[in-house]
Amino acid sequence: MLRVYPEDDGSASIILECNSSSLRYLLSIKKSTRTERQKVKEMIKKGEDPKCPRHVSQALVRADKNFMCQLCGISFGKF
Secondary structure (H helix, E strand, C coil): CCEEEECCCCCEEEEEECCCCCCEEEEEECCCCHHHHHHHHHHHHCCCCCECCCCCCCECEEECCEEECCCCCCEEEEC
């Protein structure tokens, strides 16, 4: 994985590079679902550190007013 580009609509794009050649791939990831955002809200209400619903062990980080996953670049809403 070379780079994660978060998009304004909450989705993300990831650039991947092949280990055996110089080929690069662009992978688009859909924005968070209502269920995923609800899980994050519940974690916050319980006083827990919010974790990415797609990467169970990855903690979310604050980016402006949003919580985002550093691995997939997905925004899980404004809190």
